[in-house]
Amino acid sequence: MELIQRPRRLRKTESLRALVKETRLTPESFVYPLFVCEGDGIRREITSMPGCYNLSIDQLVREVETGRKVGVRSIVLFGIPDHKDATGSQAFAEDGITQRAIRAIKREFKDVVVIADNCLCEYTDHGHCGIVERGDVLNDPTLDLLAQTAVSQAEAGADIIAPSNMMDGFVAAIRSALDRSGFDQIPIMSYAVKYASAFYGPFREAAQSAPQFGDRRSYQMDPANGREALREAALDVEQGADILMVKPALPYLDIISAVKERFDLPVAAYQVSGEYAMIKAAALQGWVDERRIVTESLTAIKRAGADIILTYFAVQCAALL
Numbered sequence: 041m042e043l044i045q046r047p048r049r050l051r052k053t054e055s056l057r058a059l060v061k062e063t064r065l066t067p068e069s070f071v072y073p074l075f076v077c078e079g080d081g082i083r084r085e086i087t088s089m090p091g092c093y094n095l096s097i098d099q100l101v102r103e104v105e106t107g108r109k110v111g112v113r114s115i116v117l118f119g120i121p122d123h124k125d126a127t128g129s130q131a132f133a134e135d136g137i138t139q140r141a142i143r144a145i146k147r148e149f150k151d152v153v154v155i156a157d158n159c160l161c162e163y164t165d166h167g168h169c170g171i172v173e174r175g176d177v178l179n180d181p182t183l184d185l186l187a188q189t190a191v192s193q194a195e196a197g198a199d200i201i202a203p204s205n206m207m208d209g210f211v212a213a214i215r216s217a218l219d220r221s222g223f224d225q226i227p228i229m230s231y232a233v234k235y236a237s238a239f240y241g242p243f244r245e246a247a248q249s250a251p252q253f254g255d256r257r258s259y260q261m262d263p264a265n266g267r268e269a270l271r272e273a274a275l276d277v278e279q280g281a282d283i284l285m286v287k288p289a290l291p292y293l294d295i296i297s298a299v300k301e302r303f304d305l306p307v308a309a310y311q312v313s314g315e316y317a318m319i320k321a322a323a324l325q326g327w328v329d330e331r332r333i334v335t336e337s338l339t340a341i342k343r344a345g346a347d348i349i350l351t352y353f354a355v356q357c358a359a360l361l
């Protein structure tokens with residue numbers, strides 16, 4: 041048969057395939073999420089996320105070093121305080137767990153990009169991402185606390201602030217507070233498009249941040265909505281976001297791709313705890329090939345348009361590259 045077009049010609053050998061590869065994973069574009077807790081010498085594995093830990097500050101520093109050795113130079117930090125209250129006051133305490141952890145990391149490694157997750161749910165006793173009144177999460181009063189938290193994180197040495205709580209106007213509030221405090225050079229990575237997702241289940245065990253009543257659907261997005269994602273992202277761009285994040289990642293590749301298409305800011309995607317847990321669970325059963333499935337899913341996320349990928353597989357995957 042006379043076939044002129046034969047795509048298989050370029051798939052013949054490993055070297056040919058590498059030559060025409062369109063998407064490459066690089067350790068520098070990974071962000072490694074880490075959970076820091078009080079105490080000393082603590083490395084407590086998270087049941088629903090095998091291979092991930094609650095780490096005390098000393099152990100956290102070691103984990104950052106492990107990542108750095110394989111080229112992962114960015115981390116996103118989640119603090120788990122011992123003391124939680126109605127306003128999440130440990131989120132913006134000068135000696136809060138996150139602030140101390142940031143200082144410890146920056147003291148050891150000047151070249152590591154420390155991204156501070158900016159939210160209240162790990163710090164409130166009710167587990168919601170803002171101030172609660174009569175069962176309602178209040179928007180504007182919460183903004184003041186987020187802004188205060190951002191400034192305290194910047195003062196501790198955070199390189200990027202990543203607000204994740206989906207209050208309306210959170211980027212503007214944080215931008216202006218940072219600017220007023222002399223941090224006009226600190227970028228904001230906005231969780232611009234964050235869905236109310238069941239894929240966050242294991243994270244809530246890791247961060248002990250499950251809402252004690254109700255759910256987050258009055259502030260996080262409906263998974264059914266795609267056009268609304270672009271509206272959310274546009275608002276954050278107007279308010280001064282420097283990086284736009286989509287979260288979760290693999291079930292929302294269409295959204296990553298649409299955001300990439302529409303905006304010219306760097307796009308980040310968060311492969312969340314549930315995505316991690318599903319792969320781990322199946323791999324532990326021997327039902328899927330873990331290495332291949334990790335590389336394939338991260339490649340898919342990058343191919344869809346993510347410039348930056350937040351993933352619990354960051355270090356494991358970087359070691360394979």
Ligand code: PBG
Binds near residue numbers: 159
């Ligand atoms: C805080 C926050 C959450 C995640 C990141 N930041 C939890 C939530 O919104 O309930 C989820 C990350 C993950 O599942 O890996 N608001």
